Amino acid sequence: xxxxxxxxxxxxxxxxxxxxxxxxxxxxxxxxxxxxxxxxxxxxxxxxxxxxxxxxxxxxxxxxxxxxxxxxxxxxxxxxxxxxxxxxxxxxxxxxxxxxxxxxxxxxxxxxxxxxxxxxxxxxxxxxxxxxxxxxxxxxxxxxxxxxxxxxxxxxxxxxxxxxxxxxxxxxxxxxxxxxxxxxxxxxxxxxxxxxxxxxxxxxxxxxxxxxxxxxxxxxxxxxxxxxxxxxxxxxxxxxxxxxxxxxxxxxxxxxxxxxxxxxxxxxxxxxxxxxxxxxxxxxxxxxxxxxxxxxxxxxxxxxxxxxxxxxxxxxxxxxxxxxxxxxxxxxxxxxxxxxxxxxxxxxxxxxxxxxxxxxxxxxxxxxxxxxxxxxxxxxxxxxxxxxxxxxxxxxxxxxxxxxxxxxxxxxxxxxxxxxxxxxxxxxxxxxxxxxxxxxxxxxxxxxxxxxxxxxxxxxxxxxxxxxxxxxxxxxxxxxxxxxxxxxxxxxxxxxxxxxxxxxxxxx
Amino acid sequence: xxxxxxxxxxxxxxxxxxxxxxxxxxxxxxxxxxxxxxxxxxxxxxxxxxxxxxxxxxxxxxxxxxxxxxxxxxxxxxxxxxxxxxxxxxxxxxxxxxxxxxxxxxxxxxxxxxxxxxxxxxxxxxxxxxxxxxxxxxxxxxxxxxxxxxxxxxxxxxxxxxxxxxxxxxxxxxxxxxxxxxxxxxxxxxxxxxxxxxxxxxxxxxxxxxxxxxxxxxxxxxxxxxxxxxxxxxxxxxxxxxxxxxxxxxxxxxxxxxxxxxxxxxxxxxxxxxxxxxxxxxxxxxxxxxxxxxxxxxxxxxxxxxxxxxxxxxxxxxxxxxxxxxxxxx
Ligand code: HEM
Numbered sequence: 001x002x003x004x005x006x007x008x009x010x011x012x013x014x015x016x017x018x019x020x021x022x023x024x025x026x027x028x029x030x031x032x033x034x035x036x037x038x039x040x041x042x043x044x045x046x047x048x049x050x051x052x053x054x055x056x057x058x059x060x061x062x063x064x065x066x067x068x069x070x071x072x073x074x075x076x077x078x079x080x081x082x083x084x085x086x087x088x089x090x091x092x093x094x095x096x097x098x099x100x101x102x103x104x105x106x107x108x109x110x111x112x113x114x115x116x117x118x119x120x121x122x123x124x125x126x127x128x129x130x131x132x133x134x135x136x137x138x139x140x141x142x143x144x145x146x147x148x149x150x151x152x153x154x155x156x157x158x159x160x161x162x163x164x165x166x167x168x169x170x171x172x173x174x175x176x177x178x179x180x181x182x183x184x185x186x187x188x189x190x191x192x193x194x195x196x197x198x199x200x201x202x203x204x205x206x207x208x209x210x211x212x213x214x215x216x217x218x219x220x221x222x223x224x225x226x227x228x229x230x231x232x233x234x235x236x237x238x239x240x241x242x243x244x245x246x247x248x249x250x251x252x253x254x255x256x257x258x259x260x261x262x263x264x265x266x267x268x269x270x271x272x273x274x275x276x277x278x279x280x281x282x283x284x285x286x287x288x289x290x291x292x293x294x295x296x297x298x299x300x301x302x303x304x305x306x307x308x309x310x311x312x313x314x315x316x317x318x319x320x321x322x323x324x325x326x327x328x329x330x331x332x333x334x335x336x337x338x339x340x341x342x343x344x345x346x347x348x349x350x351x352x353x354x355x356x357x358x359x360x361x362x363x364x365x366x367x368x369x370x371x372x373x374x375x376x377x378x379x380x381x382x383x384x385x386x387x388x389x390x391x392x393x394x395x396x397x398x399x400x401x402x403x404x405x406x407x408x409x410x411x412x413x414x415x416x417x418x419x420x421x422x423x424x425x426x427x428x429x430x431x432x433x434x435x436x437x438x439x440x441x442x443x444x445x446x447x448x449x450x451x452x453x454x455x456x457x458x459x460x461x462x463x464x465x466x467x468x469x470x471x472x473x474x475x476x477x478x479x480x481x482x483x484x485x486x487x488x489x490x491x492x493x494x495x496x497x498x499x500x501x502x503x504x505x506x507x508x
Numbered sequence: 509x510x511x512x513x514x515x516x517x518x519x520x521x522x523x524x525x526x527x528x529x530x531x532x533x534x535x536x537x538x539x540x541x542x543x544x545x546x547x548x549x550x551x552x553x554x555x556x557x558x559x560x561x562x563x564x565x566x567x568x569x570x571x572x573x574x575x576x577x578x579x580x581x582x583x584x585x586x587x588x589x590x591x592x593x594x595x596x597x598x599x600x601x602x603x604x605x606x607x608x609x610x611x612x613x614x615x616x617x618x619x620x621x622x623x624x625x626x627x628x629x630x631x632x633x634x635x636x637x638x639x640x641x642x643x644x645x646x647x648x649x650x651x652x653x654x655x656x657x658x659x660x661x662x663x664x665x666x667x668x669x670x671x672x673x674x675x676x677x678x679x680x681x682x683x684x685x686x687x688x689x690x691x692x693x694x695x696x697x698x699x700x701x702x703x704x705x706x707x708x709x710x711x712x713x714x715x716x717x718x719x720x721x722x723x724x725x726x727x728x729x730x731x732x733x734x735x736x737x738x739x740x741x742x743x744x745x746x747x748x749x750x751x752x753x754x755x756x757x758x759x760x761x762x763x764x765x766x767x768x769x770x771x772x773x774x775x776x777x778x779x780x781x782x783x784x785x786x787x788x789x790x791x792x793x794x795x796x797x798x799x800x801x802x803x804x805x806x807x808x809x810x811x812x813x814x815x816x817x818x819x820x821x822x823x824x825x826x827x828x829x830x831x832x833x834x835x836x837x838x
Pocket of ligand 1: 025026027028029031035093096097098100101174178181460463464488791794795798
């Protein structure tokens with residue numbers, strides 16, 4: 001007994017506090033401040049590189065100034081949009097929104113059922129007001145009521161006055177707008193959790209199978225279930241690029257990228273062939289395939305000192321500039337007598353600079369050349385540490401060809417076979433293929449995001465363009481008064497009242 | 509595929525035509541500025557005459573004289589205003605020709621790099637202004653609007669200019685037509701609202717209200733012929749509403765396009781971030797207009813902060829920020 005008494009008074013205090021905080025949180029001023037805060041909190045994410053969009057940029061920060069980067073990282077400035085502080089702001093904002101909109105819905109529901117308000121005693125105090133002589137034989141109240149009804153006002157006559165109101169939809173639309181924003185947030189959250197996107201680089205002729213092992217990299221949502229990956233395979237049959245040859249100032253600009261792909265499913269082994277372009281992904285059930293990048297994949301064969309093939313195939317070369325000077329890494333662990341690592345440059349249209357170095361002057365294949373820096377030694381493939389296929393750690397290797405060694409870089413043109421230095425074997429430049437970077441993505445929430453976004457757009461258009469208007473007509477002796485009042489800005493209120501007065505006078 | 513033919517000569521001609529439009533706009537700017545100063549001094553003369561008339565007993569004669577003077581000056585004021593409006597219309601027609609020629613020269617819509625955004629945006633702003641010009645309160649903003657358009661065009665031809673080039677595949681989408689056009693429309697409405705807001709702030713500024721020097725007194729006299737501060741605020745609100753709706757659409761259309769091009773509808777790319785910031789700022793502005801204690805000066809300031817973000821996004825973010833949207837062409 002005594003303990004409950006003890007608790008009673010602080011309990012009231014607590015609910016009192018809670019109520020006070022809730023009232024503050026759901027006030028218009030708080031909503032306004034939180035909106036501004038959200039805008040301000042978004043700024044740093046456009047200044048610092050974000051892990052989700054630009055992981056290399058973040059790595060660069062760490063390399064350039066480790067200490068500064070650690071401080072920035074502590075404040076989550078590389079993950080702004082997932083950060084605690086950013087989340088706190090939008091969660092508060094949406095809590096406020098719900099707390100604000102629910103009671104407004106109730107009030108509005110009651111207003112929808114209620115009759116228009118009482119006619120004020122002093123109409124001349126209203127923002128728009130007119131007083132006119134009533135014409136002979138006309139009851140301005142009856143006529144006015146008729147006109148207002150045809151104009152779809154909600155009208156009620158009380159004694160010798162009429163009270164009318166319209167534009168309830170303004171508030172309805174405003175509520176729909178705010179609820180749709182909640183809908184957007186929820187759809188973004190759930191959709192993001194169920195979504196996945198994976199990247200895969202494919203040279204022409206290669207096939208990718210849509211399972212976890214098939215991706216080069218994968219960013220799954222929190223609730224993503226790999227079992228639900230659609231059982232499809234995608235073959236890149238052909239990748240074509242059109243370059244501008246025609247317009248002097250624009251030569252070399254890419255005009256079109258086209259990836260021809262064949263998609264096979266367990267029930268359709270022959271597959272469907274179709275075109276994927278930038279802006280035109282391939283939408284198949286359960287995943288869409290997007291074209292996000294491209295480059296060259298020269299076909300190279302390396303033979304060891306005995307003439308046995310130790311490396312062969314199309315090798316992905318990553319583009320370095322607009323004319324597609326590209327760098328590729330080749331690792332040949334089984335070469336005899338020694339392991340070989342190669343850093344190779346590919347120039348689709350090579351010219352030699354005065355310095356003796358090469359560069360490419362056109363992104364299409366006109367005069368292709370590969371130049372190789374060759375290394376020997378332990379490639380570190382057996383160390384068990386996963387290695388980046390696009391990088392070669394040259395620190396522990398011994399360079400045997402290229403700048404700074406006794407042997408020049410190995411230069412090789414299409415179709416040629418050239419000896420590697422120090423009796424390591426030979427290398428052949430067999431052909432040129434292209435590769436495409438494909439993104440395979442699936443987000444079941446995005447349709448809902450779109451639906452709620454469109455709903456909110458419709459809501460805001462209706463809400464901002466429909467005035468909520470009140471009109472009153474009152475008989476005073478042989479004259480009548482007309483007055484109007486709008487909630488918020490209403491460009492036409494004056495006109496409406498004037499026209500109404502005129503029509504009442506003209507009515508016969 | 510049809511071969512792409514760029515017409516560099518036509519694009520040079522388009523540049524010349526744009527210069528011509530700038531020349532006409534400069535005249536329009538000068539005439540409308542002169543009109544403002546004349547209107548201001550005629551208004552203060554009328555006031556003085558009336559005061560003088562009341563002071564001296566000879567009301568009838570003086571009133572008659574001042575009536576004639578007023579009629580004369582108001583006639584010349586009307587002529588001045590008409591001339592400045594005619595020049596603005598002429599400049600807009602010439603600019604339209606320049607923009608269309610640029611489009612033909614590039615064989616696509618003329619809004620795919622910063623230079624083209626600027627000239628098309630300037631054209632759209634002028635068109636919105638000329639459509640709204642029937643309202644007297646908007647008409648008086650000519651000096652502000654034409655001055656701003658001159659600033660935009662001047663920056664475009666001197667800093668942003670690039671030769672015609674083909675569209676990179678990432679931009680080859682009808683969403684370029686829709687998304688960018690609507691963004692430019694929104695920017696036009698925001699710009700007009702900003703002009704009105706600026707007039708509001710100048711009108712209510714302390715240093716203007718308590719003018720101390722002759723110069724500021726003249727300035728106050730000029731501001732005196734602008735609409736009342738309530739009208740300025742209300743008009744700015746209306747233009748901002750249109751801008752906000754169009755901007756919301758821009759944001760949604762951008763997300764749809766991003767899904768097609770980059771596999772995700774939203775990725776907090778720098779340009780997406782700034783589109784969002786602008787949206788949130790203007791949503792804040794609309795809220796301020798419905799919040800007790802925030803209407804009036806505070807709300808107007810918020811609207812201008814929103815506009816500052818629009819300008820920042822258009823210039824600094826386009827030119828210097830890293831991201832997927834690298835379309836300035838510079
Ligand atoms: C994501 C957050 C929000 C956004 C983007 C947003 C946006 C908007 C916009 C654009 C309007 C203008 C529509 C109009 O005037 O009819 C508006 C109106 C309104 N909002 Fe919000 N809002 C948000 C959150 C909130 C919250 C948290 C509250 C409550 C505290 C709130 C209460 C209101 C009210 C009462 C109006 C009507 C003002 C009027 O009478 O016209 N909103 N909102």
